Amino acid sequence: MSVTHQAAAEESLKSGSSFLKSEAGQGWLTISPPFLYALLLLVGPLTVIIANSFWSQDYLTIDHTFTLKNYQAALTEPIYRDLLFRSLYISIMVSVVTVVLAFPVAYFVSFHGGRYKGLWLFIITVPFWSGYLLRILSWKVILGYKGVLNGSLLSLGIISEPMTWLLYSTSAVIITLAHSWAAFAILPIFVSLEKIDRTLLEAAADLGDSWARRFLRITVPLALPGITAALLIVLIPTVGDYVTPKLVGGKDGVMIANAIQVQFGKASNWPLGAALAVSTMIIVCMMAGLIVALLYGLKRILK
Amino acid sequence: MKLRAGSTSSLKFYVFVYVAILYIPVLLIPVFSFNNSATPKLPLVGFTIKWYEGLAGNGAMQTAAWNSLIVGICAAFLSTVLGICAARALTRYKFRGKTVASAVIMAPLIMPEIIIAISLLVVMLGIGMELSLLTVILGHLLICVPYSITVLIAGFEGFDPSMEEASRDLGESSWGTLRRVTLPMLAPSIISSLLVSFTISLDEFILAFFLSGTEPTLPVYIWGQLRFAAKLPNVLALGSILILASLVLLTFAELARRRAEKNSHSGGQFQ
Amino acid sequence: MNQSQLENPEISNLAMISISNVQKRFGTYIALDNVNVDIREGEFFSLLGPSGCGKTTLLRMIGGFDEPNAGSITIAKEPMGGIPPNLRPTNMVFQSYAIFPHLNVSENVAYGLKRLKLGKAEEGSRVQKALEQVRLTGLGARMGNQLSGGQRQRVALARALVMQPKVLLLDEPLSALDKKLREEMQVELRHLQRQIGITFILVTHDQYEALAMSDRIAVMFGGRIAQIAEPQNIYQRPVSRQVADFLGGMNFLEATGMHAHDGRFQATVEGFGKIRGLVTAQGQDLTSASSKEKLILGIRPERLRILWDGEKADRVVSGTVIDRHYMGEVTNLVVRIDGQKDPISIIETNDFGAEDIPVNSQVRFTFDDDAFIAMSA
Numbered sequence: 001m002s003v004t005h006q007a008a009a010e011e012s013l014k015s016g017s018s019f020l021k022s023e024a025g026q027g028w029l030t031i032s033p034p035f036l037y038a039l040l041l042l043v044g045p046l047t048v049i050i051a052n053s054f055w056s057q058d059y060l061t062i063d064h065t066f067t068l069k070n071y072q073a074a075l076t077e078p079i080y081r082d083l084l085f086r087s088l089y090i091s092i093m094v095s096v097v098t099v100v101l102a103f104p105v106a107y108f109v110s111f112h113g114g115r116y117k118g119l120w121l122f123i124i125t126v127p128f129w130s131g132y133l134l135r136i137l138s139w140k141v142i143l144g145y146k147g148v149l150n151g152s153l154l155s156l157g158i159i160s161e162p163m164t165w166l167l168y169s170t171s172a173v174i175i176t177l178a179h180s181w182a183a184f185a186i187l188p189i190f191v192s193l194e195k196i197d198r199t200l201l202e203a204a205a206d207l208g209d210s211w212a213r214r215f216l217r218i219t220v221p222l223a224l225p226g227i228t229a230a231l232l233i234v235l236i237p238t239v240g241d242y243v244t245p246k247l248v249g250g251k252d253g254v255m256i257a258n259a260i261q262v263q264f265g266k267a268s269n270w271p272l273g274a275a276l277a278v279s280t281m282i283i284v285c286m287m288a289g290l291i292v293a294l295l296y297g298l299k300r301i302l303k
Numbered sequence: 304m305k306l307r308a309g310s311t312s313s314l315k316f317y318v319f320v321y322v323a324i325l326y327i328p329v330l331l332i333p334v335f336s337f338n339n340s341a342t343p344k345l346p347l348v349g350f351t352i353k354w355y356e357g358l359a360g361n362g363a364m365q366t367a368a369w370n371s372l373i374v375g376i377c378a379a380f381l382s383t384v385l386g387i388c389a390a391r392a393l394t395r396y397k398f399r400g401k402t403v404a405s406a407v408i409m410a411p412l413i414m415p416e417i418i419i420a421i422s423l424l425v426v427m428l429g430i431g432m433e434l435s436l437l438t439v440i441l442g443h444l445l446i447c448v449p450y451s452i453t454v455l456i457a458g459f460e461g462f463d464p465s466m467e468e469a470s471r472d473l474g475e476s477s478w479g480t481l482r483r484v485t486l487p488m489l490a491p492s493i494i495s496s497l498l499v500s501f502t503i504s505l506d507e508f509i510l511a512f513f514l515s516g517t518e519p520t521l522p523v524y525i526w527g528q529l530r531f532a533a534k535l536p537n538v539l540a541l542g543s544i545l546i547l548a549s550l551v552l553l554t555f556a557e558l559a560r561r562r563a564e565k566n567s568h569s570g571g572q573f574q
Numbered sequence: 575m576n577q578s579q580l581e582n583p584e585i586s587n588l589a590m591i592s593i594s595n596v597q598k599r600f601g602t603y604i605a606l607d608n609v610n611v612d613i614r615e616g617e618f619f620s621l622l623g624p625s626g627c628g629k630t631t632l633l634r635m636i637g638g639f640d641e642p643n644a645g646s647i648t649i650a651k652e653p654m655g656g657i658p659p660n661l662r663p664t665n666m667v668f669q670s671y672a673i674f675p676h677l678n679v680s681e682n683v684a685y686g687l688k689r690l691k692l693g694k695a696e697e698g699s700r701v702q703k704a705l706e707q708v709r710l711t712g713l714g715a716r717m718g719n720q721l722s723g724g725q726r727q728r729v730a731l732a733r734a735l736v737m738q739p740k741v742l743l744l745d746e747p748l749s750a751l752d753k754k755l756r757e758e759m760q761v762e763l764r765h766l767q768r769q770i771g772i773t774f775i776l777v778t779h780d781q782y783e784a785l786a787m788s789d790r791i792a793v794m795f796g797g798r799i800a801q802i803a804e805p806q807n808i809y810q811r812p813v814s815r816q817v818a819d820f821l822g823g824m825n826f827l828e829a830t831g832m833h834a835h836d837g838r839f840q841a842t843v844e845g846f847g848k849i850r851g852l853v854t855a856q857g858q859d860l861t862s863a864s865s866k867e868k869l870i871l872g873i874r875p876e877r878l879r880i881l882w883d884g885e886k887a888d889r890v891v892s893g894t895v896i897d898r899h900y901m902g903e904v905t906n907l908v909v910r911i912d913g914q915k916d917p918i919s920i921i922e923t924n925d926f927g928a929e930d931i932p933v934n935s936q937v938r939f940t941f942d943d944d945a946f947i948a949m950s951a
Contacts, residue, residue: 122553132507134329474689
């Protein structure tokens with residue numbers, strides 16, 4: 001039918017007035033308020049930021065002549081380069097850790113959740129919706145030198161002196177972010193597991209596959225879209241996280257978002273901040289593309 | 304296909320540990336908020352409600368709470384209205400460019416918030432807009448709409464289009480159909496969308512931090528208090544109240560969502 | 575008076591609905607191609623065809639849910655162009671029934687009456703009457719989403735009938751029901767239509783349903799009406815092979831030496847000898863032509879009858895049973911006849927005293943005059 005609808009849309013476009021009465025016209029008319037809003041407040045501002053990244057700033061005035069020197073600074077100055085790499089490293093670690101830890105949970109809910117699937121999903125998503133700032137704060141309390149974790153381990157006699165590397169480190173940032181984004185990783189994996197026709201697994205069993213082989217040859221390949229989505233849905237936003245590195249990252253955990261914020265705050269160099277933001281987006285998107293390619297390569301091998 | 308019994312129980316054990324770790328950081332906040340100590344650490348020394356009492360006369364906090372409420376209500380309402388438009392268009396009509404339109408609308412869901420925040424900041428300052436609650440609402444709307452859409456699409460999908468046709472067929476006008484059939488049937492999804500987007504707005508920090516100017520919302524206020532170590536117990540008390548509020552709102556949202564699901568399922572089934 | 579009027583005296587000669595030169599395109603796809611039909615007052619009219627033939631599109635246009643790209647539809651002499659569904663004298667029973675799940679049965683039935691502001695008593699009594707009509711009395715308080723398929727169908731019917739439409743439109747109303755309930759509802763719908771006396775238009779892809787219920791049937795293929803006729807005529811005198819095939823089993827046999835005159839023909843069929851039959855093809859030279867070329871004739875499997883041993887008949891054909899399909903009340907025998915490329919099928923009734931005819935047995939069978947028909951290809 002899509003061909004005929006497309007043709008209908010084209011034809012209606014030609015005849016103008018009847019376009020609004022056609023299905024395509026009705027569709028565009030209905031979606032236009034949220035679409036225009038997103039164009040105006042997301043696409044528009046992003047374009048402005050991209051434009052800004054090619055300008056330069058002289059005290060308080062913006063020089064609108066085209067320049068690449070912000071990108072030169074963003075990509076070559078050691079401080080920014082290191083921050084970019086560290087942010088990328090952290091967000092890749094976070095997305096891999098989150099997805100690996102989340103997969104069994106999604107699997108459990110989908111295959112063994114029974115009547116309580118909805119309740120399980122609710123329980124898993126609730127922490128995600130509540131107290132973003134406070135959860136990070138809580139990790140600070142848990143991971144601190146005199147914090148909950150060190151305190152408990154000391155009193156249990158497992159360690160003899162507090163672990164100092166827990167807080168204000170890259171690992172603190174990774175732990176906190178992995179916790180924050182857990183629900184986001186579970187949902188897409190769960191959805192793709194739900195879509196797997198259970199008779200496929202029965203057929204594989206009938207054809208002689210053991211549980212492990214069925215899992216590797218059927219479940220994982222069919223859940224791959226969900227796994228990919230989960231990786232990206234965690235990777236892309238975490239690369240720009242601002243609060244977690246600020247609260248639990250210390251000197252070693254600073255990420256690119258903190259540098260961007262400085263350029264739009266204290267340092268007040270918008271073009272440089274814009275270039276940092278755009279570079280981050282481009283690099284993380286390239287990374288995302290690489291992950292997708294890798295996973296689909298893997299899928300071929302699994303077959 | 305089920306696992307063997309032994310593997311199932313170890314999987315179950317893993318899931319329970321996972322969920323416990325998910326909740327421990329959230330639950331620690333109320334635990335320490337009742338602890339009679341100025342620093343949050345173990346062992347607990349005694350029960351107190353003084354950190355809560357300390358919040359009572361705090362004018363700055365109350366202003367922030369009021370700001371959060373205004374922002375939350377506006378964002379929830381507008382996000383639901385825009386969400387209804389999008390969800391309806393996405394479920395009812397086939398048209399060229401639908402994927403592009405929905406990708407643009409849903410993009411804030413996975414964009415790093417800092418990038419949304421700075422681009423809005425640059426544009427708003429650029430066109431001479433004063434940073435205020437309005438700018439926060441505009442920002443929150445951007446990130447709430449995708450969630451509203453997700454909730455509402457479920458409602459629309461379970462909604463047989465011939466319901467509206469039946470209403471028209473029985474003599475009702477388009478407006479009457481909206482009032483007597485469409486809205487009542489979507490009511491649970493709409494309520495769910497309102498609650499979810501309110502909760503997101505209430506909890507949102509980064510956009511509010513960049514866009515609120517001199518009118519802080521609660522998370523921005525909390526952020527400011529974190530500089531003072533002595534204020535930490537009060538922050539934990541305030542945080543506990545916020546978490547409780549979110550929990551209650553989300554539970555209601557979930558109940559509404561289930562109601563919507565039940566409605567649409569039995570409505571679309573034969574026998 | 576024509577045949578359907580003899581059977582159902584409620585039908586008048588007045589056209590309740592006139593559809594003339596209606597065309598509907600979805601982009602380049604032509605859903606309806608120059609459709610012309612008059613549907614009479616008080617008639618039970620069916621639109622029959624495979625999915626995608628345009629029958630539902632046509633029904634939705636009568637109801638006002640779609641507008642034709644060309645041509646016109648008039649209902650009770652009023653042109654309907656641009657008139658929305660809520661202002662048309664038609665009501666629809668939807669395929670999914672579209673029972674409002676947030677309202678109970680009475681509220682569902684009263685939905686359309688609310689706008690008429692009849693007053694509580696009048697409204698209540700009309701709802702009661704409608705529920706009685708569809709035998710749902712006492713279920714008024716049940717919620718829309720707590721009903722069985724059969725009940726939902728009845729509510730949909732009551733909800734439409736309570737509006738006292740001039741025309742009731744039924745979009746595959748029985749397709750969601752199981753076989754037994756479907757057969758019950760066929761009888762009930764037929765009775766209801768006779769009792770109320772308004773025009774019913776039924777869309778269906780089930781030929782038995784159409785044959786059992788309708789005064790007249792329009793068979794549609796690819797956006798065109800292939801034939802409009804009473805059930806017997808459409809079954810026994812299909813104008814084309816496509817119509818014949820859609821309405822039930824048909825044996826197609828090659829014939830030579832065709833002589834046709836005044837709607838009848840003579841021809842020779844290998845194995846059958848010289849036979850006579852009816853020309854049903856329309857608007858073709860077949861009606862009064864002679865041809866040396868090979869032609870395809872049709873005969874329904876149940877018009878062939880196996881002869882008992884020693885039974886005599888005017889026309890006897892012999893063949894070999896090569897397969898048999900037992901189907902309960904009847905058995906379908908697949909018989910090969912010398913001189914015929916394809917085997918033919920014969921329907922034998924398993925009635926009192928019927929004997930099993932095993933595969934590989936030799937059989938003789940007979941057929942009557944006019945059983946053969948000459949259709950257009």
